[in-house]
Amino acid sequence: MKSKNISITRRDFLRGTVGTTMGLAFLTPSWLSASIPGGPQAKASGKSLVLIVRDESVLDSGSLVNKQVLSAMLEQTLTGLTGEKEMNRAWLSLVSPEDVIGLVPTTLMNPTHNELIEVITESLVAAGIPQENIRNAQGRLVNLESITALISLPGLKAHWLTGIGTVIKNYVLYSGAPRNYHYEDSAKLGEIWHLPQVKGKTRLIIVDALRPVCDKGPQFDPRYRWPYKGLMASTDPVALDAIGLKIIQAKRDKLRGEPWPLSPPPICIEAADKIYKLGHSNLDNIEIKTIGWTQELLI
Amino acid sequence: MKKLILYQLQPKDYMRLLRVFMIFLLGFLFLPLSCAKGDPGMLQAENIHLPDKIDGWEVAGPPQRIDHTNIFDYMNGGGELYLAYRFDQLLVYRYKKEPDNEILVEIYQMKSPGEAFGLLSLDWTGEPVILNSDISVQAESPVAPSFMALYGEGLLRARVDNLYLRILALRESPEVREVILSLGxxxxxxxxxxxxxEILKVINPEAESPWKIRQDRTAYFHSHLVLNSLFYLSHENLLNLSHNTEGLFVNFEKKNHNLKQSARLLIFKYPEPQAAEAAFKSFCQAYLPEKAEIIAKDSSQKKTDTVQVEDGWLGWRLSDNYLALVFECPQPEAAQDILNQLDLS
Structure with missing residues (x-):
């Protein structure tokens, strides 16, 4: 719902008043108010951890994925994030064999690599999750009621309507009306995470940053995809998008040799923090840990 | 029997038969055009005949036909871009040869050549290629490049009259590049x-001005969605943009020794002067609320001025059915200098 007469403009970004203006501009419906934690103290205290794992050999010269290397990267990601010593225990600290697990990959523009979905599925099965309890949960027609745990697997990419189209946007089809989240309403993408059938189910987010896309499309242009050769993971969707945005912005500036800001600016990240209380967007509240290849890390 | 009947025909009967035959022939010749979608005189995507096979690449069935009713099924939110321009339909062909490769041919049929120009203008980077050497530019524009097609890493983008093309290979190689260019x-x-x-003609660059146009950043559009992807003003449609308005985004640069300064010019053409004035009022209320009243009072007499905002000086000019706005100017004189290069009458 939108309050009339108040618009977020370029000047809000220049003045640093986007959060305030958004708070005034967007009226929160009652179902959502009840779902959003009461105050800032209710948000996870302390810093959010974002882990970046990279391996130069995960892609060959033809950009084909080396599954063995990817599997090792996944293990580093899970153990690094959970603090467990090996992958099975790491998975079992996030999900249980009783869970019905929905994997949520990206399908368009910069699709999640099939190899990543495969190694995740194989490792979940190895950890004792029954194969029949693991399903693809991307799309409008998914029965979310039966799913108890979501693992979001978006591809890192910019987006022409929302600035960035990675983590927070990855559940847009659950809304049943993705067009309602275009235009200025992209700020409201965070409300989808509060839908009763979605809320609280996300156990882990792993961003496929093997070959991100730094221009916003809307359609794929191979000139803006580059071999970052990384996986990024966190349990905080907002922190992950904030770091993804930083990487994309740095790559854009490097490509042009001058500032090349994403346009429109991705207001969904700040709104997900300030209005929907889904996590931290301020970089001061995010701890970044990196493992592996460090060339052109862009953070 | 037939012969007998023919022998009985009179000369006036032959004339009548000839007339009927001519009408039938003309109707037959022009039937495909009158039945085709879109405006007369525009190229129709279905009249483009692509080969079934090209250098071992084979087309996979008839083209997929996309229009405004199913464009979101085909490309999700990307469909907003084509609907933001005046879009008729899209035909999609897929060529296969290797198991893990595909050449995707998308022919977007737009309602006018300006729409295809607008789509290409959103990104002027890439390697310029000539797809038809018989076509020469009627007059170079000092405002935008005169490229007909741009290629890069397996993607060809081109404008062919009112058609906009995207030909994309999943994996590029020298051989694949040749096939893509051949299809183009x-x-x-x-x-x-x-x-x-036509709107490009309102800019008449002055040779003596230190502010020079960066042709490769010029873009043509109608919608505020496209404007925001070029230069963000607001998530809302402050300038009342629609298919009935034309917009031009132009970057100016001034180089002084090692210092490079930039300014952004937006020009809008509305259907009538009242619409331009209403758009300016709406813009002032949302973008310059603290100055909106003063500007509203002044603008009845004063049609051009500058104000200082957070990112520099903002200048405007209202003239007839045009509104021009210039942003990020380092001084008010820079805004005036750029606005003086416009002929909005």
Whole structure:
């Protein structure tokens, strides 16, 4: 719902008043108010951890994925994030064999690599999750009621309507009306995470940053995809998008040799923090840990 | 028997028969045009005949036909871009040869050549290629490049009259590049001219001005969604943009020794002067609320001025059915200098 007469403009970004203006501009419906934690103290205290794992050999010269290397990267990601010593225990600290697990990959523009979905599925099965309890949960027609745990697997990419189209946007089809989240309403993408059938189910987010896309499309242009050769993971969707945005912005500036800001600016990240209380967007509240290849890390 | 009947026909009967035959023939010749979608005189995507096979690549069935009713099923939110321009339909062909590769041919049929120009203008980078050497630019524009097609890493983007093309290979190689260009040339064989939207003519660059146009950043559009992807003003449609308005985004640069300064010019053409004035009022209320009243009072007499905002000086000019706004100017004189290069009458 939108309050009339108040618009977020370029000047809000220049003045640093986007959060305030958004708070005034967007009226929160009652179902959502009840779902959003009461105050800032209710948000996870302390810093959010974002882990970046990279391996130069995960892609060959033809950009084909080396599954063995990817599997090792996944293990580093899970153990690094959970603090467990090996992958099975790491998975079992996030999900249980009783869970019905929905994997949520990206399908368009910069699709999640099939190899990543495969190694995740194989490792979940190895950890004792029954194969029949693991399903693809991307799309409008998914029965979310039966799913108890979501693992979001978006591809890192910019987006022409929302600035960035990675983590927070990855559940847009659950809304049943993705067009309602275009235009200025992209700020409201965070409300989808509060839908009763979605809320609280996300156990882990792993961003496929093997070959991100730094221009916003809307359609794929191979000139803006580059071999970052990384996986990024966190349990905080907002922190992950904030770091993804930083990487994309740095790559854009490097490509042009001058500032090349994403346009429109991705207001969904700040709104997900300030209005929907889904996590931290301020970089001061995010701890970044990196493992592996460090060339052109862009953070 | 037939012979007998023919022998009985009189000369006036032959004339009548000839007339009927001519009417039938003309109707037959022009039937495909009158039945085709879109405006007369525009190229129709279905009249482009692509080969079933090209250098071992084979087309996978008839083209997929996309229009405004199913464009979101085909490309999700990307469909907003084509609907933001005046879009008729899209035909999609897929060529296969290798198991893990595909050449995707998308022919977007737009309502006018300006729309195809607008889509290409969103990114002027890439390697310029000539797809039809018989077509020469009627007049170079000092405002935008005169490229007909741009290629890069397996993607060809081109404008062919009112058609906008995207030909994309999943995996690029020198051989694949040749196939892509060959397909582009087949389509471009139908091209009649390389023209620019009229609105580009309102800019008359002054040779002595230190502010120079960066041609490769000029873009043509109608919608605030596209404007925001070029230069963000607001998530809302402050300037009342629609298919009935034309917009031009132009970057100016001033180089002084090692210092480079930039300014952004937006020009809008509305259907009538009242619409331009209403858009300016709406813009002032949302973007310059603290100054909106003063500007509203002044603008009845004063049609051009500058104000200082957070990112520099903002200048405007209202003239007839045009509104021009210039942003990020380092001094008010820079805004005036750029606005003085416009002929909005």
């Amino acid at each position: 040339k087949i389509i471009a064989g139908k091209m009649s001219s390389l023209i620019f939207p």
